Amino acid sequence: MLSAEAAPKKDFRRKPTAPDVFVKVLRGRTEVIRLPGVESNGNAIRYEIASRPSAGKLSLLEQPDPNRQGHGFVTYAHGDDEKSTTDEFEYRVFTPISGLKSSPGVVRIRILDLPPRLGAPSTLAFSAIVGESSTAMLSLTNIGGGTLSGAVRVRLPFSVAGGGAFELGRGRSTNIALRYTPHETGLSAPEKIQPARQDPGASIMLRGEATAPFAVKTTAEKLDLKADDSRSVEVELVNLSSHPQKVTVGFDPSALVEEIPPAALAPGETRAMTLRIPPSRKGPAEHFTATFSTPAFSLGRSFAAPAVPSRIEVVTPEIDFGRSREAVLEVRNSGGVDGRFSVVLPLGVTSIEGAASFPVSAGQEKKVRLRLDTKD
Numbered sequence: 001m002l003s004a005e006a007a008p009k010k011d012f013r014r015k016p017t018a019p020d021v022f023v024k025v026l027r028g029r030t031e032v033i034r035l036p037g038v039e040s041n042g043n044a045i046r047y048e049i050a051s052r053p054s055a056g057k058l059s060l061l062e063q064p065d066p067n068r069q070g071h072g073f074v075t076y077a078h079g080d081d082e083k084s085t086t087d088e089f090e091y092r093v094f095t096p097i098s099g100l101k102s103s104p105g106v107v108r109i110r111i112l113d114l115p116p117r118l119g120a121p122s123t124l125a126f127s128a129i130v131g132e133s134s135t136a137m138l139s140l141t142n143i144g145g146g147t148l149s150g151a152v153r154v155r156l157p158f159s160v161a162g163g164g165a166f167e168l169g170r171g172r173s174t175n176i177a178l179r180y181t182p183h184e185t186g187l188s189a190p191e192k193i194q195p196a197r198q199d200p201g202a203s204i205m206l207r208g209e210a211t212a213p214f215a216v217k218t219t220a221e222k223l224d225l226k227a228d229d230s231r232s233v234e235v236e237l238v239n240l241s242s243h244p245q246k247v248t249v250g251f252d253p254s255a256l257v258e259e260i261p262p263a264a265l266a267p268g269e270t271r272a273m274t275l276r277i278p279p280s281r282k283g284p285a286e287h288f289t290a291t292f293s294t295p296a297f298s299l300g301r302s303f304a305a306p307a308v309p310s311r312i313e314v315v316t317p318e319i320d321f322g323r324s325r326e327a328v329l330e331v332r333n334s335g336g337v338d339g340r341f342s343v344v345l346p347l348g349v350t351s352i353e354g355a356a357s358f359p360v361s362a363g364q365e366k367k368v369r370l371r372l373d374t375k376d
Contacts (some may be wrong), residue, residue, distance in 0.1 A: 011372040012041045016093040018105030025078050025087075027113050027145055028170055037071040037093035037102070044097070047072035050090035050104040055079055055111065058089065060238050078111060082169060085111050090347075114170075117144030118195065118202035126158075126180035126208040131296025133181040135161060138204070140176065140195060142168035150196030157182045158191050158206050166195070182210030183296065213241040213264065213297050224275065229336070232276040232307045237292065239265035248293050249273070255288035256281035256305075275303065282308040282336030282362065287375040310339025312360060326352070329368040333360040341366075348373050 007149045018040040039045045044064055056078040064070025078087070090104035119141035128134040138287065142148040151166035163175035168174060182188060188208040194200055215238045223231040239245045249260040256277045265270050269327050273292060275281075285307040292299045315330040342357045352369040359365040 016045050016095055016102045017098045018038075018091055018093045018102040019103050019240060022108040022110075023076075023129060024110045024112050025076060026349060027082070027084075027111050028078055029078055031077050033107060034240075035074060035091055035105075037072065039093070039095055039234050043095045043097075045070075045093050045095055047074075048092050048094065049074070051093050053087045053089040053109070055081060055084035055087040056109070074297055076109065078109075079294040082327065087111060087307055102150070103285055114145035116142055116146045116148035116168075116196070116198050116292070118148060118150075118199040119143035120195065120202055120204050122203075123205045123207060124178065126178075126206070128182055128208070129178050129213045129214055130182050130185055131240065131294060132243065133179050135179050137175045138178050139173060140166060140168065141173040144199075145170045146313060146372050148196055151200065152176050152178070152195045154193055155179065156192055157188055157208060178206070180206075180208045182208060185210050185212050185297075203276060211240065212299060213219065213243075213294060214239050214245055214299070216292055216299055216301055217301065218301075219303070221303050223303060225276065225306050227310045230276060230281055231308070232274050233303060234274055235290075235301075237263055237271045237273065239269050242267050242317050244264065245294055248277075250291045250293065252288045255284055255286070257288065257290070279306055284308075284337050284362075308336025310335035310337050310360070310362065312339055312341045313318060315365065320337040321370070325374070326373045328372050328374070329359075329370055330363045330365060331360060331368070333362055334360060337362050343368060345370070 016037055019036050023033050031217055035047055037045050037047065047061060048194050049058060056076050057168055058074050058076055061076040062073040087109040089107050091107065092102050092104055094101040104316055124138055128190055131355065143354055145356050147167060149167040152160055154160060157180060159179045160177045166174045188210065189207040194201055194203045216235055217238060218235040219235060220233055223233045226233050236245055245265045246262050247265060248262045252258045258276050258278055260273060263273065267273055286305050287302060291301050311334045311341060313334055315332050315333050319327045319329060321327045331341055338359060338361050340357055340359050350371050350373060352371055358366055358368060
């Protein structure tokens with residue numbers, strides 16, 4: 001009897017396949033990668049990671065619906081290194097029913113760099129008192145890729161406090177201190193800067209507003225005429241600064257105002273002072289400018305002084321014609337402007353000048369010669 005060995009059974013079941021995948025990922029970013037898989041018999045498939053990447057990490061492997069075929073998904077997060085240009089990992093597809101597994105599929109990843117891009121505020125605002133400084137921090141960030149370098153350069157009244165150069169890798173930030181030191185009140189001309197030439201689209205507008213270190217307050221801008229013929233007005237100096245201020249007061253060269261010693265004001269202090277034209281400096285109406293100054297700031301205020309009127313006084317208390325039948329009437333103008341006086345002469349008395357009204361200059365005297373006409 002002949003015998004023969006039984007031939008081994010052939011396994012016609014086909015393994016699932018895991019096709020290779022090619023993807024691009026931005027440096028330092030996270031990407032969800034789709035994993036394909038094929039099982040020719042239509043059975044449900046599952047996924048597993050066969051090898052790990054070297055420049056990134058995998059997480060959140062999402063399996064397809066277990067009751068049907070589908071695609072898996074895995075989350076790939078690239079690391080912070082600046083040198084890697086490629087990465088890869090392997091995955092397998094298997095069929096839970098048959099237990100058959102695919103050969104490893106390779107996911108090849110190309111690491112791409114974004115161009116450098118500057119992240120910065122569009123406007124940086126300052127406020128300061130004239131003669132003092134305020135400082136603000138300018139925050140710069142490379143929100144792109146690669147390396148972003150440049151320097152912050154500004155013009156007065158703005159300046160860089162320290163070095164203005166910077167070099168920023170991807171996602172890196174730096175703070176640069178900018179100082180605002182105004183020399184006059186009001187809004188300074190806006191300064192537009194472009195810290196990085198690599199990113200000319202990013203520009204920053206610097207805006208500054210300056211206020212006075214002190215204020216001059218007064219209820220009037222016209223001097224009052226006093227009974228003693230002096231003229232004066234009261235003003236107040238207020239130190240608006242957080243630092244002591246020494247304020248000097250000057251006047252037009254032709255002004256008759258008394259000199260005023262400098263006023264040393266503590267922070268927040270208010271000091272009253274008098275602008276005064278003494279009686280010895282009588283004169284007509286005038287306008288003058290008082291200039292209040294510190295080393296860093298000057299403020300001019302205009303004032304008006306009324307005229308000291310003419311004041312005619314008789315110097316000779318009595319008139320004695322004597323034998324010559326002539327006498328002198330003497331008057332004085334002690335006021336500040338020219339004046340006139342008139343003489344009403346009694347019968348028989350005439351003015352040698354032949355006039356009854358006479359001008360008298362300010363601060364001057366006038367002598368009028370009189371004649372007594374009588375019949376012998």
